[in-house]
Amino acid sequence: MDNMLILLFFLLGLIFGSFFNVVGLRAPLKQPFVNDRSICPQCNHQLKWYELIPILSYIFQRGRCRHCHKKISYLYPLIELLTGLLFAFSYIKVGLNAEMMTALLFVSMLVIIFVSDMAYMLIPNNILLFFLPLFIVMRIIHPLDPWWSSIMGALAGGMIIALVILVSRGGMGAGDMKLFGLLGIILGFEKTLLTLFLSCMIGAVLGLVLLLLKVINRKQPVPFGPYIVVAAMTAYFFGDAVLSWYFNDLM
Known part of the structure; x- marks a missing residue:
């Protein structure tokens, strides 16, 4: 079966x-x-x-x-x-x-x-707006533990990327900020921070590899969304194991 x-x-x-x-x-x-x-x-x-x-x-x-x-x-x-x-x-x-x-x-x-x-x-607003109410409903039906982790995740995800945009003067886009706010509803506070960390690590490693292979140059813009996607899926499916390994085995 x-x-x-x-x-x-x-x-x-x-x-x-x-x-x-x-x-x-x-x-x-x-x-x-x-x-x-x-x-x-x-x-x-x-x-x-x-x-x-x-x-x-x-x-x-x-x-x-x-x-x-x-x-x-x-x-x-x-x-x-x-x-x-x-x-x-x-x-x-x-x-x-x-x-x-x-x-x-x-x-x-x-x-x-x-x-x-x-x-x-580009991360389309109409896609994010379509999934927003669905994610809110799903987290009401099946809330995180604790339930307020979704609220904290959404606030932290959006605010951290907004700060990055201000400090870097456009190093990330508004679409990334909205996406992280939405991810926070599903992932919660800790896994949203894990997603941010993993996406930066994946972006840095792959960016370096692409530069060394001369697939891109230093001034060429590269979409950050795919890195967020990979990091978010990793955090969703394996986040508990990763966080447990970090806090229990390394700390």
């Missing part, structure tokens, strides 16, 4: 991952994504159902549009696969309980933000 449910959540993740690609690419441009049919971004040809099968269509078409034969971004199958794996892992890690819906919503928002920030270096 467990294996069947894991497979089910994986398949659901593949399907939703395909949709999240569309949302992440259209939401920052305020383009409709619910009723409009998917099109090739190169030639604007309306895609058929068999061109929209997650991962398989990309493989069968050899990563190219069937009509204009231009390359399809590797991000499409990558996001589909990652979402499938994250949905399945959410079930494995959390199980079928009240927190499961929170986990799926959390993963969904972060995947969409990853796509939009990678594509436009």
Whole structure:
């Protein structure tokens, strides 16, 4: 039964991952994504159902549009696969309980933000506003212990990034500040601080690697959202173990 449910959540993740690609690419441009049919971004040809099968269509078409034969971004199958794996892992890690819906919503928002920030270096307000009431409701249904940790996390996340923006004069964006405020509702105070620390560490390490490999230069702007996404998922799924290891084994 467990294996069947894991497979089910994986398949659901593949399907939703395909949709999240569309949302992440259209939401920052305020383009409709619910009723409009998917099109090739190169030639604007309306895609058929068999061109929209997650991962398989990309493989069968050899990563190219069937009509204009231009390359399809590797991000499409990558996001589909990652979402499938994250949905399945959410079930494995959390199980079928009240927190499961929170986990799926959390993963969904972060995947969409990853796509939009990678594509436009922008975290859309309309996405954050959509998930805000959902996260508040989920934390009312399944509160943290203590319950006020969500409030402290939201305040700390937003205020710390606001301070960074003021001190660095634009080193981070307003989207990062709003995102951290939203993350605080789900993660709570301690895990929000852990997310901030991890995102800075991941950004510093990957930034150095990319500089050494000459993929980017020193003056080239790099989206910070993907680092926050990875750090937030790490804090959500493994934060208790990381904090316990730090405070009990290292302190």
